[in-house]
Amino acid sequence: MGGLVTRVIVVNAPSKTFNLGLALLNSHLVIPNPKLRQRYDAQIGRFSQTEISVLGQVAGQTAYESGAAWFRPDFGNRP
Numbered sequence: 001m002g003g004l005v006t007r008v009i010v011v012n013a014p015s016k017t018f019n020l021g022l023a024l025l026n027s028h029l030v031i032p033n034p035k036l037r038q039r040y041d042a043q044i045g046r047f048s049q050t051e052i053s054v055l056g057q058v059a060g061q062t063a064y065e066s067g068a069a070w071f072r073p074d075f076g077n078r079p
Helices: 034-044 054-066
Strands: 009-010 029-030
Touching: none
Parallel strands: none
Antiparallel strands: 009 029
């Protein structure tokens, strides 16, 4: 594993991708580097946020599964 992959962390949320103006409390991270992921897990374990948003999970899943016609990758997310 080399190059940028060893240093990159991708953080995303359906509320940003699909411009949902809601506090969905739903995001995800992709950390390909196992050592960096372990460091992240150790740090995030110090926080005690346990709230989840079922609405956020359902809205996010629905957006990713059914929102292709609405999403435009040219950042003009609405016609």
